[in-house]
Every structure is written in C-alpha cells, then in structure tokens.
Amino acid sequence: MDSEQAEPTKDGEFSRDMRYIPTRITADGRDGYPVEADRYRLVIARACPWANRAAIVRRLLGLEPVLSMGICGPVHDERSWTFDLDPGGVDPVLRIPRLRDAYLARFPDYSLGITVPAIVDIPTGQVVTNDFPSITLDLGTEWSQFHRDGAPDLYPEDRRDEIDEVAERVFVDVNNGVYQCGFAGSQDAYERAYDQLFARLDWLEERLTRQRYLVGDSITEADVRLFTTLVRFDAVYHGHFKCNRSKLSEMPALWAYTRDLFQTPGFGDTIDFAQIKEHYYVVHTSINPTQIVPKGPDLANWWTPHHRDGMGGRPFGDGTPPGPPPADERVPSYGESAVS
Amino acid sequence: MDSEQAEPTKDGEFSRDMRYIPTRITADGRDGYPVEADRYRLVIARACPWANRAAIVRRLLGLEPVLSMGICGPVHDERSWTFDLDPGGVDPVLRIPRLRDAYLARFPDYSLGITVPAIVDIPTGQVVTNDFPSITLDLGTEWSQFHRDGAPDLYPEDRRDEIDEVAERVFVDVNNGVYQCGFAGSQDAYERAYDQLFARLDWLEERLTRQRYLVGDSITEADVRLFTTLVRFDAVYHGHFKCNRSKLSEMPALWAYTRDLFQTPGFGDTIDFAQIKEHYYVVHTSINPTQIVPKGPDLANWWTPHHRDGMGGRPFGDGTPPGPPPADERVPSYGESAVS
Numbered sequence: 271m272d273s274e275q276a277e278p279t280k281d282g283e284f285s286r287d288m289r290y291i292p293t294r295i296t297a298d299g300r301d302g303y304p305v306e307a308d309r310y311r312l313v314i315a316r317a318c319p320w321a322n323r324a325a326i327v328r329r330l331l332g333l334e335p336v337l338s339m340g341i342c343g344p345v346h347d348e349r350s351w352t353f354d355l356d357p358g359g360v361d362p363v364l365r366i367p368r369l370r371d372a373y374l375a376r377f378p379d380y381s382l383g384i385t386v387p388a389i390v391d392i393p394t395g396q397v398v399t400n401d402f403p404s405i406t407l408d409l410g411t412e413w414s415q416f417h418r419d420g421a422p423d424l425y426p427e428d429r430r431d432e433i434d435e436v437a438e439r440v441f442v443d444v445n446n447g448v449y450q451c452g453f454a455g456s457q458d459a460y461e462r463a464y465d466q467l468f469a470r471l472d473w474l475e476e477r478l479t480r481q482r483y484l485v486g487d488s489i490t491e492a493d494v495r496l497f498t499t500l501v502r503f504d505a506v507y508h509g510h511f512k513c514n515r516s517k518l519s520e521m522p523a524l525w526a527y528t529r530d531l532f533q534t535p536g537f538g539d540t541i542d543f544a545q546i547k548e549h550y551y552v553v554h555t556s557i558n559p560t561q562i563v564p565k566g567p568d569l570a571n572w573w574t575p576h577h578r579d580g581m582g583g584r585p586f587g588d589g590t591p592p593g594p595p596p597a598d599e600r601v602p603s604y605g606e607s608a609v610s
Numbered sequence: 611m612d613s614e615q616a617e618p619t620k621d622g623e624f625s626r627d628m629r630y631i632p633t634r635i636t637a638d639g640r641d642g643y644p645v646e647a648d649r650y651r652l653v654i655a656r657a658c659p660w661a662n663r664a665a666i667v668r669r670l671l672g673l674e675p676v677l678s679m680g681i682c683g684p685v686h687d688e689r690s691w692t693f694d695l696d697p698g699g700v701d702p703v704l705r706i707p708r709l710r711d712a713y714l715a716r717f718p719d720y721s722l723g724i725t726v727p728a729i730v731d732i733p734t735g736q737v738v739t740n741d742f743p744s745i746t747l748d749l750g751t752e753w754s755q756f757h758r759d760g761a762p763d764l765y766p767e768d769r770r771d772e773i774d775e776v777a778e779r780v781f782v783d784v785n786n787g788v789y790q791c792g793f794a795g796s797q798d799a800y801e802r803a804y805d806q807l808f809a810r811l812d813w814l815e816e817r818l819t820r821q822r823y824l825v826g827d828s829i830t831e832a833d834v835r836l837f838t839t840l841v842r843f844d845a846v847y848h849g850h851f852k853c854n855r856s857k858l859s860e861m862p863a864l865w866a867y868t869r870d871l872f873q874t875p876g877f878g879d880t881i882d883f884a885q886i887k888e889h890y891y892v893v894h895t896s897i898n899p900t901q902i903v904p905k906g907p908d909l910a911n912w913w914t915p916h917h918r919d920g921m922g923g924r925p926f927g928d929g930t931p932p933g934p935p936p937a938d939e940r941v942p943s944y945g946e947s948a949v950s
Binding site for chain 2: 454455456457460461464465508509512513514515516517519520556557558559560562563564565566567568
C-alpha cells in the first residue's frame, strides 16, 4: 500500500482510498482463481506495513514452497513500486520491471493506486488481488491444504469475533492512525489523530499488561496486524509522522510485546529497518523535502530480553515455530545486533 | 539568533554566520556604552537557545531591576523577530514593532541577520550588540556592581580556561551541532554532524556521571550554555533536526543533569516549551513544510526527582538561588506539571 492513494480532505483529515481489487484466491476457486501450488506470486515491499502482514503470515504458515515472493525496492517512482532490487531491475519470475505492469495486464485502464501486497497469477502475468485484509485471512483459511506441519491457526473459528473487533480498532486508530497523524492537512486534524492514536495505545498497553497476546493465549491475525505498525514506530512514525507523545520503547508492555514478536521466527526476520526508513523518508517529500534519512534510532535494544514468556501463553498453540526463511529471502541485517 | 543567517555550503555542511556586532557594554565604557542602570534593554525570544542563555544569566545574577527585558514572539517574519506578543504588537519600552528597527536605527544599511539576544540602548533606540557569547560573559563580569546579593560567580577566574575549553566543544558539537544535523544539505553532511553530536553527548554523559556540574562543583557559564540546547532536545531537535539516536531522556546522567538545572530557579522558569516548539516547526518550512507542530513529547517528566543533590556540589557556590521572576516575565506553564 502507499500514500499515493490518499490526500487530505477539506477538513484536513487524511482519508485512505479503500477500493481494492476484490478478487479472492479460494480453495473452491469460485472467483476463477483456485488455490494452487506454484501458480501465484506474492509481491511485497519490505518497507510497507500492509505488505509486511502478508510476508509474516506466509512465513508463519510455511507457504514459502508453494507461494513464491517478489520484493520491490523501498523507493518507488511516482507511478509504481519497482523491482529495482533484482538483477536488471526485473522480477525474475514475472519478468516485469514495475508492479504496475501486472495491474495493467489485467486492467488496461487501471487508475487506482498500485499497491503492495499484491498477488499475481504467474501464467497470465495478471494481478489477482491487492485487497490486503483478505489476503492474510485467505492465506490462513483457504490455503490450509498447503500449510506446513505445525502451522498455527491464526484465525481460530471460536475467536474470530474478538479478533475482528480488536483488529478493527487497531486498524482505525493505530495502523491507519499513524498515517492520519503524518498526513494531516491541518493542526486540528493532526491533534485529533494523535489523541486517538495514543488513547488506543494506552488501551493496548493496559490489555497487554494482563495478557501476552491480543486475543487468547496464542499468536493470531490480530497480533500480526498490530506488530507491523509497532515495529516501525520509533524508526519512522515517532519522528516522521509526529507520533511523539512517547516512543514505543517508553511504553513498557507494548515494547516488550513487540520485542517478543520480533524475536519470534516469522516476525523479526521479515523486517528490514534500512528499507523501512528509506521508503518513508525518501518517498514522502511533502513532509520531508530534504529526503535525508535519520541515522537513529539505535536498534540494538530490539534483542534485549522481553520476559513475556513468564506470562505463559503458547505462541504457536498446538503448533511449532517456522524454520528459518529461504536463503534468498533473508534480511541481511536481521540478527546482527543479537550477536553484538 | 536564527537560521536566517545560514545556508548549507557546497559540501552540504551548515555554516553559521558568526559576524555579530562586536560593541561591548563595559564597566569602563570604552566602547561608548558604560554599564548603567535602566539604560539598556535586553531583547530575547523564549524560543531561541542563544537568547535563552542571556535570560538565564540575567536571572541568576539578579539583573532584572537594572536591565529590563523585551520578549519577541516565537514566529518572526522573513525579515525580523517581532514584538507580536506585546499589546499593539509594539515593545512597551522601545516602542518598535520589529527588532529590526533597532538595528536600522544604528546601522541604516545593516544586511546581516536580525538576531536575538540583542541589547538596545533605550535613549537612542539603537542596538548596541548581538554578540551572544560576549553578552553573557559581560553580564557576569562587567555588570558586577549591579549583581544581587548572593549572585553566583558564573565565570570564576581560576576556572576560565576549563570553562572556555568545555564551552567550545559544546558549542561546536552540541549547540551548533544540532543545527548542523537539521540543516545539512546532504546525507553525508547530516551523518557526520550526527556522529559528532552523539560522540560529544557520550563524552558529556560520562563526565556528568562523575560530577554534578560541568566545571568545578558549582553552576558556571558552561552549564548555562549546555542547558539551553539540552532542554530543547526531545521537544525539537530529536525529531525536527533528526538527532534521533536516542532522546535526552534515554541518557541517564545528561537527563538527570538537565532536570536538576531545570528545577533550579533561573533556569526552568525561563523555558516556554510551547513557544520553543512553535518557533522551530513553523519557521523552518524548508524541513517542515506543513508547519504542523507536534503535540508531544509528554513534559510531565521534567519534574521527576533527579537525585543529583546526592552527588554533592553547591549550585550557587557561596551564593544563593535567585527569587522568583518578575510578575510580567513569568512563563504561565512553568511549574504546572510540577503540581499535577
């Protein structure tokens, strides 16, 4: 996803265009796209929190062998995310330089934002969907025949109402709330978004003081969705988006909770802080015209003990953690500071 | 002082124009301006760290009854600091709307920056000096006949070499260093300034772990000069100038040291965080084009116990703390959070 889809409205409030391609990849193939091994390619950017959800869920469920992943660079041009990290600037599977090409292959007049995550049908080169909330839920439910042994149930039937409710609050006030702070068109709109964000973070802080995970005693979709914003908080949102009542590292339960997940296989190993910072600070020239990328914050503290295991909880329920990521998907910096 | 005097040079480094009006007000009046009660007006802005030095020294020495003070608003126009906080937008003593008028009264073709602090000769309405490093030293040494009973010696003869040496390092790497981070014209120049700043802060952190004040065991000019930058660090420099390896509040000795001074009469009672934030975020449109002012950080923690008195030291040497500021110079918000 990206800010290119959004402009402040008249009262200064940032409004996210939520029109996504609603096609779904399902077990029964009712939209014409049945779940199938090696047919689709998930396209993400390490920078993007919405794409990060899909990368994490794919890792947790062990879908790497059947659903390959293309990775766009952190800095896109004005029209599209691009595959500038790949040799020759071309995705090695889709053979396109820009994600936009896959959108236009299916919709020649496509006029909305070219966003990640997107899933592309490899044989036709056409985008199937970029509807990020459905993508992760479908990976969890529709793709179950391909889940690894020991994959967790991220969206357990008896907890769906609670997961949906928490995720909705987190989406409005936190996931999207940080953007409403950063892209507010007026002081008033900014302050409203700031108050709403920190009220919700206080609510989450209180909840996570009492329990290890957001819903139940295992990792769920709700945790994935909260994590991708929190992990970017001090590196980007605190300064760049003026979400500066306090750093994440000054909210004890939230900070320990985020470190707990960061140190869990499938979460932290999807995070590339350098790409995250480069994306926000270079792309958003309306709020950072110099495009200078802050050198801070110090990241060594991500590896400090979180002591959340003392609260009980079973991260993967009856399942097990995923193994390490495929060699060509490893983030070079991950784990570096763990050693030092 | 203000950024209007400075532009990045070719290699991207911010370079401060250090040409100030060198006239001095002295006991012997050798420049034509003898120290005299009620003859001069010190002009500051609460926002400005360089002017803040003069406001603090005047308070510590008890010069309020003989040297009055005019206060410019936080947001100046492109040509000058203005007296927009005063009734009718005119300084009640100098009877001018803009500080520039006092500069032009003496130098009709004055082409350098219109900076605070400045001292104006009231009878002629002419600026005498804006040479900020000399202003505070002269208040401490040349104005001694008017010092209050119990005024501290901020520039003791037997410590001057050490004070000068520490102050020079603090000036280059910290006072001016934060501006070099914020106004760097290239990523390289920014990163050099950032490294230099935090190396110096580490050096200061280490020094202040061992001793309560920077030089000797009492407050000196060196502490005044460091304080005015540190007190603005989390509110402005951390985010706005990208000095974000860590917050001041994450450097234990420096943070306790700054709170110690903040809670000392003459220091914190000169600080107006709202004006400080408004100045930087509204005036510097080249780095904050939206002019939105961050609502954070939370300031309540300025009043938490600092425990520095346990290290010994005599804040005012053989002297005593100053009384409260004159009624018309009180910062309304000061002490508010101490009560809550």
